[in-house]
Amino acid sequence: MRLAEKDILDIESLSVERIKNILDTAEGLKEISTRPIKKVPTLRGKTIIHFFYEPSTRTRTSFEIAAKRLSADTVSISASTSSIAKGETLVDTAKNLEAMNPDAIVIRHRAAGAPHMLARLVRASVINAGDGMHAHPSQALLDMMTVREKKGRLAGLKIAIIGDITHSRVARSNIVGFVKMGAEVILAGPPTMIPMGVETLGARVGYHVQEAIKDADVIMVLRIQKERQQALVFPSEREYAQCYGLTEEKLAGVKEDVLIMHPGPINRGVEIAPEVAEGPYSVILEQVTNGVAIRMALFYLLLGGAR
Numbered sequence: 102m103r104l105a106e107k108d109i110l111d112i113e114s115l116s117v118e119r120i121k122n123i124l125d126t127a128e129g130l131k132e133i134s135t136r137p138i139k140k141v142p143t144l145r146g147k148t149i150i151h152f153f154y155e156p157s158t159r160t161r162t163s164f165e166i167a168a169k170r171l172s173a174d175t176v177s178i179s180a181s182t183s184s185i186a187k188g189e190t191l192v193d194t195a196k197n198l199e200a201m202n203p204d205a206i207v208i209r210h211r212a213a214g215a216p217h218m219l220a221r222l223v224r225a226s227v228i229n230a231g232d233g234m235h236a237h238p239s240q241a242l243l244d245m246m247t248v249r250e251k252k253g254r255l256a257g258l259k260i261a262i263i264g265d266i267t268h269s270r271v272a273r274s275n276i277v278g279f280v281k282m283g284a285e286v287i288l289a290g291p292p293t294m295i296p297m298g299v300e301t302l303g304a305r306v307g308y309h310v311q312e313a314i315k316d317a318d319v320i321m322v323l324r325i326q327k328e329r330q331q332a333l334v335f336p337s338e339r340e341y342a343q344c345y346g347l348t349e350e351k352l353a354g355v356k357e358d359v360l361i362m363h364p365g366p367i368n369r370g371v372e373i374a375p376e377v378a379e380g381p382y383s384v385i386l387e388q389v390t391n392g393v394a395i396r397m398a399l400f401y402l403l404l405g406g407a408r
């Protein structure tokens with residue numbers, strides 16, 4: 102079955118049924134990555150362009166691996182090695198990419214809304230791989246897949262998201278996604294890193310880490326997004342680590358089957374202690390594994406059959 106939607110731009114645009122459909126498809130496709138020959142011919146003859154205006158390790162690599170495992174032809178462009186460095190606009194770049202007739206364009210851009218604009222300009226399917234502080238839908242989908250795989254459900258779970266919520270597209274997409282799927286989301290972090298009005302997305306604001314993680318089924322820790330901060334919003338990393346960093350000490354008394362997640366990249370010793378990132382509750386690398394399956398599912402559902 103192919104998705105009715107042309108693009109994957111944010112979680113808001115996906116219904117509960119569509120999210121379940123994507124998670125189910127990813128679960129089915131995950132096994133391909135464990136085979137000795139990790140490739141199926143499903144997307145033979147399809148062309149996918151990966152267009153990254155911002156640095157990325159996990160998202161870019163897993164989109165590229167996902168496309169290759171489905172036998173699509175892939176091309177990668179980055180801002181520094183494309184004609185953007187010579188002053189070409191996103192609109193002109195989009196028109197030129199469209200002229201080469203790709204089937205899908207995966208885009209990461211520092212400006213919120215850039216993938217939405219691209220989607221209006223091209224016939225190809227557009228997948229948002231992260232736009233500014235706005236959305237990172239494939240990250241939220243892989244996070245939901247990881248939690249559902251471990252807990253067997255999403256509805257009724259308590260998800261604590263800790264850290265720099267204001268500057269995090271991952272937080273925004275996860276709040277919308279988990280709330281949509283019936284989970285309770287509680288946020289904690291320095292008040293300067295919690296955006297005003299975030300409750301309208303359906304999350305509760307707790308501020309204190311201990312309060313937020315008490316009884317949580319999932320603790321999601323976020324990096325401080327220094328590259329998006331306009332001004333210093335906390336006194337020092339040492340102080341941040343003391344007050345908001347997830348340490349073994351702060352984990353005393355949490356649920357014994359709690360999951361600890363982080364979208365990466367992690368700053369060891371700041372938002373998460375190394376022994377917690379690598380400890381028994383951590384599913385951080387399983388999130389990365391599921392990232393390939395989710396991105397395979399998105400390509401498969403967008404490009405695989407007759408719309």
Ligand code: CP
Binds near residue numbers: 157161231
């Ligand atoms: N989670 C995430 O977006 O990581 P990258 O920036 O490495 O892609």
